[in-house]
Structure formats: structure tokens, C-alpha cells
Amino acid sequence: MKGVLLVNLGSPKSTDPKDVKNYLGEFLMDERVIDLPYILRAILVKGIILNTRPKKSAEAYSKIWWEEGSPLIVLSERLQEKIDQFTSVPISLAMRYGEPSIANGLKELHNKGVNEVLLAPLYPQYAMATTETIIALAEEIRREHYPEMKFTVLPPFYNHxxxxxxxxxxxxxxxxxxxxxxxxxxxxxxxxxxxxxxxxxxxxxxxxxxxxxxxxxxxxxxxxxxxxxxxxxxxxxxxxxxxxxxxxxxxxxxxxxxxxxxxxxxxxxxxxxxxxxxxxxxxxxxxxxxxxxxxxxxxxxxxxxxxxxxxxxxIPCLNDREDWVKTLSRWIDEWAKQEVEAVN
Structure with missing residues (x-):
């Protein structure tokens, strides 16, 4: 059975400096975001940045926070819900940092019987700190918990x-x-x-x-x-x-x-x-x-x-506008159809 995991960047749980600190810690300690040796990265992030930046970042988040929560999370959820209406395969949503996690997203798909996953990083361009880190973490989780699961990665779509x-x-x-x-x-x-x-x-x-x-x-x-x-x-x-x-x-x-x-x-x-x-x-x-x-x-x-x-x-991002929803849905259905044809 096939399914899709949409993956975006992520967000703190709230604008509380403690939640922002936890989020920044996970984000900035990623070796593909700050690509320094672990000791140097830890000194920079845990010794300096996390002692100075969370309060300022929390203030910034508070300026843009919606009643429903983080704009990025809310908009990603809206996108997922709309795509789900246009496609015939299960659609789950995950964030590289914070919640909902990639581990939870894969577990959700696995519990629905999915063993072929279209891993869809929601980034038009490829970068170490975006697409690459999503693929690396998802593959690590797959090997440890779902070795029978097969991944297909949605390629960067910058020139599609x-x-x-x-x-x-x-x-x-x-x-x-x-x-x-x-x-x-x-x-x-x-x-x-x-x-x-x-x-x-x-x-x-x-x-x-x-x-x-x-x-x-x-x-x-x-x-x-x-x-x-x-x-x-x-x-x-x-x-x-x-x-x-x-x-x-x-x-x-x-x-x-x-x-x-x-x-x-x-x-x-x-x-x-x-x-x-x-x-x-x-x-x-x-x-x-x-x-x-x-x-x-x-x-x-x-x-x-x-x-x-x-x-x-x-100019707003594409967010959950109808033509973007239909475009992603079409890509998903084309992938699902190709997989069916390959099996047949």
C-alpha cells in the first residue's frame, strides 16, 4: 500500500522562550544546519546561541503567531487536509524539527498498512539544511523501525x-x-x-x-x-x-x-x-x-x-492555494499510478 509523508521545517510548540529554546536546540544542533564538528557545534549552540537567542526569537514568533498556533504548522495542516481530498492514498504530515515528528508521521502511515512512501520535502530547492537532512533522518528511522518500507523521494521541483x-x-x-x-x-x-x-x-x-x-x-x-x-x-x-x-x-x-x-x-x-x-x-x-x-x-x-x-x-507563499494543492495532488497521483504500473 502506498502513502505520502509531507515534510516541512517545523516550529516551536508556543512562543514561550522555553519552547523556542528546545526548538532552536534541535534545529541548530543538526550537523547539516551548522556543519561544524560536534564539540564546536555544541559550544556555539549550547554555550552561546541558546543562552542569548531564545528570548529574542520568542518575541519575533509572538508577532506572527496565530490564534490557531504557528502559521507554518497551521498552513501545512491546511495543505495536507486539502491534498487528502484530491488523492486516493493516505497523506501524513511531519516536521523535520518539533511536532508532528517524522517518526510519528511514518508510524501513522505504517499503522495504516503503508509500505511504499513518497517522501515529499516541501522545499523547491535542494539544500543540506533542508532536503538532505529530511532524507537522512527519515532513512535512519526507516532502517531502525520499518526495514520493509520503501521510500521514493520527491525531487526538488524548482524547475518543474x-x-x-x-x-x-x-x-x-x-x-x-x-x-x-x-x-x-x-x-x-x-x-x-x-x-x-x-x-x-x-x-x-x-x-x-x-x-x-x-x-x-x-x-x-x-x-x-x-x-x-x-x-x-x-x-x-x-x-x-x-x-x-x-x-x-x-x-x-x-x-x-x-x-x-x-x-x-x-x-x-x-x-x-x-x-x-x-x-x-x-x-x-x-x-x-x-x-x-x-x-x-x-x-x-x-x-x-x-x-x-x-x-x-x-507576496504570500503558495500556502494552501487551490492551484498549488491540485499540482501537488497531481504529482502524488502520477507517482502512485507509476508504482501500480510497475507492479503490474
């Missing part, structure tokens, strides 16, 4: 025509009849070393401004290339004029070099240089969360207006 169509439509709906000067595509940042570590050729990813445009097998796992491809493909789909849109990266942590240009500095720079009307979209996420609702919609707008900007338009 269906995804580009839905994303472009969501942007167009927001921008139609809107007088804006620049559209910023802001993606979650990662350390530059993550790009080099993910380079299966061990030589292509030089981060020199050319490697992402030069064909290579490395692009299969290159987060930076895949982000720029989303921007390029959406730009073509919407016939955006050159110079009216660009790509940036947000949410850096620590002092190591992260992917550039940085979103906050770009917003500030463009406002200072005279941009009055900016729109911004965050295609590294399919569900609105702290990074989109607080960091971009609140902090980004504040930076823009403090430096002379006038109108700051934030």
Missing part, C-alpha cells in the same frame, strides 16, 4: 513547469494593477561552504558568478543555482524586463560568508538609491513562516521605509 506556473501566477495576481519599480526574489541563505560541500564534482562550484550559469552535474544539488533558476524561469514566464527584478538571500547566522547579495542590505541600498515601490517574494518557502512574516514583511518593510521607500508589497 507546473511549479513555475503556479508561482508565477501567484506573483502576477499580486502585482496586477500594482505600480512597482522592482521585484525582489529573496531566498533563505546558506553558508557558502554548504554549496561547495554539495558539489558532487568537487570542482564546479566556485561561487564566481559564472558557475551557476555553466551546465554541470553539480546543479542537481546546488542550492544557489536552483534559486537563480527559479528567478530566471519566473522572469521569463512573466516577461519581466531586465533590471526590474533580482535575487537576494536572507537569514544569515554567524560570521562565516553566506550567499550574497544579502536581502536586508539590498532593501536598504535600493531605498537609499531612490526606489520607492518594491515588491518581494520568497520562493525558498512554500508556507509562510517566521522568515517571511516577520523577517521580510515586518523587518524588511521597516528597513525600506526608514531609508526612503514608500510602498513595500509582500
Amino acid at each position: 513547469p507546473d511549479y513555475i506556473t503556479v508561482l508565477a501566477r501567484s506573483i502576477a495576481e499580486k502585482l496586477d494593477n500594482l505600480d512597482y519599480e522592482h521585484l525582489l526574489f529573496s531566498y533563505h541563505g546558506v553558508p557558502e561552504r554548504h554549496i561547495r560541500k554539495s558539489d558532487i564534482t568537487k570542482s564546479h562550484c566556485k561561487l564566481d558568478g559564472k558557475c551557476c550559469q555553466t551546465p554541470s552535474k553539480a546543479h542537481q544539488f546546488c542550492y544557489r543555482h536552483q534559486c537563480y533558476e527559479v528567478t530566471r524561469l519566473v522572469g521569463e514566464k512573466l516577461n519581466l524586463k531586465e533590471g526590474t527584478f533580482s535575487t537576494t538571500f536572507q537569514s544569515r547566522l554567524g560570521f562565516d560568508p553566506w550567499l550574497q547579495p544579502y536581502t536586508d542590505r539590498t532593501i536598504e541600498k535600493m531605498a537609499i538609491e531612490g526606489t520607492k515601490k518594491m515588491a518581494i517574494v520568497t520562493p525558498a518557502f512554500v508556507s509562510d513562516c517566521l522568515e517571511t512574516l516577520e523577517e521580510i514583511a515586518m523587518e524588511g518593510e521597516e528597513i525600506f521605509e526608514e531609508n526612503g521607500g514608500k510602498e513595500f508589497t509582500v
Whole structure:
């Protein structure tokens, strides 16, 4: 029997600093998020970050928290419920960090008789700290508890025509009849070393401004290339004029070099240089969360207006919009049909 496990990032249980600390501890101690040797990672996370950051992060979460709970969790649950109405196989939901856990999601499917799982990380682009860590943990749980279970992993869909169509439509709906000067595509940042570590050729990813445009097998796992491809493909789909849109990266942590240009500095720079009307979209996420609702919609707008900007338009993530639900449902049914045909 077949089933699907949708997996998103996760969220604290509440805005209580203790819950936020527990969540950050699980998240930041992941070796694929902060890829330092365990001792150094523990000193940084447990010795420094968890003693200073939880209170500030709790305040940020409190600004965007919904009555029903974490926006990311609520939106993911809505997505799951709607997909369940369009598909014929069991659909479970899990978070990489926090609850509902991947272990619980696999147990739920197993209890329903599922032995073939479509593992679906809800990330358009591949990255060590997103897709890779989900696959690694799920496989670890499978080997230990469900060795008879078979996994198929939904590949990154950053360049899938269906995804580009839905994303472009969501942007167009927001921008139609809107007088804006620049559209910023802001993606979650990662350390530059993550790009080099993910380079299966061990030589292509030089981060020199050319490697992402030069064909290579490395692009299969290159987060930076895949982000720029989303921007390029959406730009073509919407016939955006050159110079009216660009790509940036947000949410850096620590002092190591992260992917550039940085979103906050770009917003500030463009406002200072005279941009009055900016729109911004965050295609590294399919569900609105702290990074989109607080960091971009609140902090980004504040930076823009403090430096002379006038109108700051934030385009929502795909969330549970109908065309996105139907797209994911179609992918799931196509997978289920292929598996049936393969058995027959």
C-alpha cells in the first residue's frame, strides 16, 4: 500500500522562550544546519546561541503567531487536509524539527498498512539544511523501525513547469494593477561552504558568478543555482524586463560568508538609491513562516521605509492555494499510478 509523508521545517510548540529554546536546540544542533564538528557545534549552540537567542526569537514568533498556533504548522495542516481530498492514498504530515515528528508521521502511515512512501520535502530547492537532512533522518528511522518500507523521494521541483506556473501566477495576481519599480526574489541563505560541500564534482562550484550559469552535474544539488533558476524561469514566464527584478538571500547566522547579495542590505541600498515601490517574494518557502512574516514583511518593510521607500508589497507563499494543492495532488497521483504500473 502506498502513502505520502509531507515534510516541512517545523516550529516551536508556543512562543514561550522555553519552547523556542528546545526548538532552536534541535534545529541548530543538526550537523547539516551548522556543519561544524560536534564539540564546536555544541559550544556555539549550547554555550552561546541558546543562552542569548531564545528570548529574542520568542518575541519575533509572538508577532506572527496565530490564534490557531504557528502559521507554518497551521498552513501545512491546511495543505495536507486539502491534498487528502484530491488523492486516493493516505497523506501524513511531519516536521523535520518539533511536532508532528517524522517518526510519528511514518508510524501513522505504517499503522495504516503503508509500505511504499513518497517522501515529499516541501522545499523547491535542494539544500543540506533542508532536503538532505529530511532524507537522512527519515532513512535512519526507516532502517531502525520499518526495514520493509520503501521510500521514493520527491525531487526538488524548482524547475518543474507546473511549479513555475503556479508561482508565477501567484506573483502576477499580486502585482496586477500594482505600480512597482522592482521585484525582489529573496531566498533563505546558506553558508557558502554548504554549496561547495554539495558539489558532487568537487570542482564546479566556485561561487564566481559564472558557475551557476555553466551546465554541470553539480546543479542537481546546488542550492544557489536552483534559486537563480527559479528567478530566471519566473522572469521569463512573466516577461519581466531586465533590471526590474533580482535575487537576494536572507537569514544569515554567524560570521562565516553566506550567499550574497544579502536581502536586508539590498532593501536598504535600493531605498537609499531612490526606489520607492518594491515588491518581494520568497520562493525558498512554500508556507509562510517566521522568515517571511516577520523577517521580510515586518523587518524588511521597516528597513525600506526608514531609508526612503514608500510602498513595500509582500507576496504570500503558495500556502494552501487551490492551484498549488491540485499540482501537488497531481504529482502524488502520477507517482502512485507509476508504482501500480510497475507492479503490474
